[in-house]
Amino acid sequence: MSEPSKPQGRKFQLPEHLKVYKNVWVIVEQERGIVHSVSLELLGEARKLADKLGVEVGAVVLGAESPDLNRICGDAIGYGADIVYKVTDPALADYRTDPYCRVMTDVVNTHKPEIVLLGATTLGRDLAGAIATTLATGLTADCTELDIYADNRSLAATRPTFGGTLLCTIQTLAYRPQMATVRPRVMAMPERDDTRTGRVIEIQPDLREEDIVTKVLNFIADREQNEAQLAFADIIVSAGKGLGKVENMKLVFDLAKVLGAEVGVTRPLVQAGWATNDRQVGQTGKTVRPKLYIAAGISGAIQHRVGMEKSDLILAINTDPNATIFDFAHLGLVGDALKILPALTDAFGRRLSVNRMAG
Incomplete structure (x- = not known):
């Protein structure tokens, strides 16, 4: 330094x-x-x-x-x-x-x-x-x-x-x-x-x-508390306003379940009532450092960035190729998170099933 x-x-x-x-x-x-x-x-x-x-x-x-x-x-x-x-x-x-x-x-x-x-x-x-x-x-x-x-x-x-x-x-x-x-x-x-x-x-x-x-x-x-433990999660799937509506949060939870991950959100989603405070990542929420951070529909504003930028691997999904999050993400997928999230859930689910059978 x-x-x-x-x-x-x-x-x-x-x-x-x-x-x-x-x-x-x-x-x-x-x-x-x-x-x-x-x-x-x-x-x-x-x-x-x-x-x-x-x-x-x-x-x-x-x-x-x-x-x-x-x-x-x-x-x-x-x-x-x-x-x-x-x-x-x-x-x-x-x-x-x-x-x-x-x-x-x-x-x-x-x-x-x-x-x-x-x-x-x-x-x-x-x-x-x-x-x-x-x-x-x-x-x-x-x-x-x-x-x-x-x-x-x-x-x-x-x-x-x-x-x-x-x-x-x-x-x-x-x-x-x-x-x-x-x-x-x-x-x-x-x-x-x-x-x-x-x-x-x-x-x-x-x-x-x-x-x-x-x-x-x-x-x-x-x-023993019924709250998200984001600070200790190895994998986090996070959602931003790009998901469009609260019903689409199910896609995030489905992927998190397959990966054994925690679910995080940006501050606007907490303010909109889509999620509770214990799931907020960012300056006024939790700071996280997982091995894998999947950001779906998140623009990459600094308020959110300071809470997750030191993750080992950041995968960003956004329809805007000029979104700020692509400036610091390790991997980026330009596309609709509503289509990519189910595809990832299916792919990871099949891969994990094969690994379990092989083991």
């Missing part, structure tokens, strides 16, 4: 009292011993940033003491961390804003990282906003790219703006730590290296359950 274009104006000098802030941290999101994949993706990205800065990568793992937490600390080192801050207390068993924010504020003030990264998940967005507000520092949300300005060591955090029509790069100059959230599947998953070694710093905060207003009454895992 080339260095980002430098901001205009006089050269910024970091105040002396902020020069003690070092290292790039990732707050590892885990629930009941399950680590969210975005945390591992961010460890890989943190490794790149830290190497440019010549500092170490720190991972913060919070929870109640358990064998799972020890395993997660080892995983963090394998995916790029040099230091793991293991923060344990029974009050941290499940996520709640108040104790997590209180603990993280203390840990940041004590160990002074210069950059703190979190996943742009429901949990991560909530915690990031609380920490940034408490520390009175800057936070760039929903980033699609992270880099370092070499001349002033600042984080260059790029995100969509103006409804997804532009990309802007934001700096937090006179405050530390610099904070950013990144959506799942935006960054590549790093390779795990089991030969890596690191150190674990154990922290036991002084928390009292009676001081925490919120209580956890029940825990429902994502996999």
Whole structure:
């Protein structure tokens, strides 16, 4: 990645009292011993940033003491961390804003990282906003790219703006730590290296359950919810306005069923009531990185593009040969999606049947 274009104006000098802030941290999101994949993706990205800065990568793992937490600390080192801050207390068993924010504020003030990264998940967005507000520092949300300005060591955090029509790069100059959230599947998953070694710093905060207003009454895992899990799908078949009418969504679902895929849609289809919010791909929906993304009747507006452009293989179907989506799709079919989708469903169905019989 080339260095980002430098901001205009006089050269910024970091105040002396902020020069003690070092290292790039990732707050590892885990629930009941399950680590969210975005945390591992961010460890890989943190490794790149830290190497440019010549500092170490720190991972913060919070929870109640358990064998799972020890395993997660080892995983963090394998995916790029040099230091793991293991923060344990029974009050941290499940996520709640108040104790997590209180603990993280203390840990940041004590160990002074210069950059703190979190996943742009429901949990991560909530915690990031609380920490940034408490520390009175800057936070760039929903980033699609992270880099370092070499001349002033600042984080260059790029995100969509103006409804997804532009990309802007934001700096937090006179405050530390610099904070950013990144959506799942935006960054590549790093390779795990089991030969890596690191150190674990154990922290036991002084928390009292009676001081925490919120209580956890029940825990429902994502996999038990009746919602699309686009962020984790290997194949996604997505629909846009080019399908014409809601009845034609059946063609998308038919192909997805044959492929064992999830169904995605663009924002206008959600606004029109064709699909629920959990199926929206794009800046105001989900960011996805499947192995195969089939875009049917989608023009390729930047609002949608930022949510799916890092898919391994993008197949676009559109009647307009000049549609923007063909500029970044790997494969393109110029034609009517209402005819091509059934043909693909039939072809894949027959091919998969032959493979099953051969197996």
